Amino acid sequence: MSVDLGLSDEQRLIAESARQFCDREIVPRARDNDRAGRFDRELAGKLGEVGYLGAPVAEEYGGRGLDYIGYGLVVEAVGRADSSARTVVSVQTSLVCGSIEQWGSEEQKREWLPRLCSGEALGCFALTEPDTGSDAANLRTRATKTDGGWSISGNKMWISMGNVADVALVFAQTDPERKHKGLACFLVPTANEGYSSQEIHGKLGLRASDTAEISLDEIEVPDSAMLGEVGDGFKIAMTALDKGRYSVAAGCVGICDGCVEASVAYATERKQFDVPIASFQLVQELIADMIVRRDAARMLVWRAGHLKDAGEPSTIETSIAKLYATESAVECANAAIQVHGGSGYVDDYPVERYLRDARVTTLYEGTSQIHKLIIGRDATGINAMTPPAPS
Numbered sequence: 001m002s003v004d005l006g007l008s009d010e011q012r013l014i015a016e017s018a019r020q021f022c023d024r025e026i027v028p029r030a031r032d033n034d035r036a037g038r039f040d041r042e043l044a045g046k047l048g049e050v051g052y053l054g055a056p057v058a059e060e061y062g063g064r065g066l067d068y069i070g071y072g073l074v075v076e077a078v079g080r081a082d083s084s085a086r087t088v089v090s091v092q093t094s095l096v097c098g099s100i101e102q103w104g105s106e107e108q109k110r111e112w113l114p115r116l117c118s119g120e121a122l123g124c125f126a127l128t129e130p131d132t133g134s135d136a137a138n139l140r141t142r143a144t145k146t147d148g149g150w151s152i153s154g155n156k157m158w159i160s161m162g163n164v165a166d167v168a169l170v171f172a173q174t175d176p177e178r179k180h181k182g183l184a185c186f187l188v189p190t191a192n193e194g195y196s197s198q199e200i201h202g203k204l205g206l207r208a209s210d211t212a213e214i215s216l217d218e219i220e221v222p223d224s225a226m227l228g229e230v231g232d233g234f235k236i237a238m239t240a241l242d243k244g245r246y247s248v249a250a251g252c253v254g255i256c257d258g259c260v261e262a263s264v265a266y267a268t269e270r271k272q273f274d275v276p277i278a279s280f281q282l283v284q285e286l287i288a289d290m291i292v293r294r295d296a297a298r299m300l301v302w303r304a305g306h307l308k309d310a311g312e313p314s315t316i317e318t319s320i321a322k323l324y325a326t327e328s329a330v331e332c333a334n335a336a337i338q339v340h341g342g343s344g345y346v347d348d349y350p351v352e353r354y355l356r357d358a359r360v361t362t363l364y365e366g367t368s369q370i371h372k373l374i375i376g377r378d379a380t381g382i383n384a385m386t387p388p389a390p391s
């Protein structure tokens, strides 16, 4: 693998303009939306207008045709501003648009991608269920064949944007005996009879992100609603997560970067013992550790992005980036609060929100433990995902 740590002029421009957009449009709203626990639909529309939803989608389908490095830079900037807005970008772009572009028929692409990329419509990724998180192949939602279509019933849990989406990618089992090879994925308009959702309240963080519990009650869809074919469902979910995890990792680099920036600003301003607290070696250590983590996480994201741009396998490198960047975001946010002292414990500064928002990233799109098992299985050839069957 060749090593190129530089950005092109175009990529630098993308990063700079993304940062300006986020400082202008996202940062001023972040605290109020967080306090109110409000999903900002208007902001989601602005993200679409500026081309940040579906940024890597081909231009002929309404995307911007960005490469993965460019997309990662946009997501990093949005993540530094507000992880709730970043969740809209990640889910809509990577999980929903990415799956439709990779697996959809021409008709499905033309029907959904332009509206999703522009922000006119929103999408959600309905994989997880109340009893099915890490063991994603083990779905209880059922799709039963009808004349000319399918009837889908089941429950989904922790679905980002499930209350506000116009279309849901619903994963369902068509034949339990076939296990993961029986799974299918359907494009379900949420206006369909039988779709209902409920908001999940009381979250530690991502309070301005919509999170839903979804009930699917004998939803009727035509054959043409299926993405790919029967049996493709698990691969669709895994390839979507390869993209989604990249996006989460890039957003977490943004959190690390925001922590560094806020901590340097605070430490050079705030005085104790008549000198800025940045004069103390122990404060510098906190800041230096954040910088090392941010830079290492960014390099891992860029490595995964380069592989994706080259069309090479990137599942393991994406897991490494996601694991390291999400854990680093939690570490950096915690350290940034330490630098801010009491002021970091209230929302006059962004660092307490960074910590609350970062915490979920080590859980969703594969827990840190699942990523270690993916990496370990690849290294050793031994699958430690499940305990050995009793002999």
Ligand code: CAA
Pocket: 091, 125, 127, 128, 133, 134, 135, 136, 137, 158, 159, 160, 180, 234, 235, 238, 239, 241, 242, 315, 364, 365, 366, 367, 370, 374, 385
């Ligand atoms: N790309 C393509 N195919 C893949 C793949 C990938 N990245 N990973 C696995 N597959 C294929 C395998 O090749 C295999 O294919 P065959 O059957 O043809 O051989 C098949 O899928 C089964 O793969 P595994 O043996 O790896 O499956 P497993 O059951 O051992 O392990 C797992 C799978 C890694 C544990 C997986 O279930 C997993 O990633 N779990 C975590 C689930 C997760 O991330 N959920 C997030 C929910 S979405 C969310 O959080 C979004 C939101 O709203 C914010």
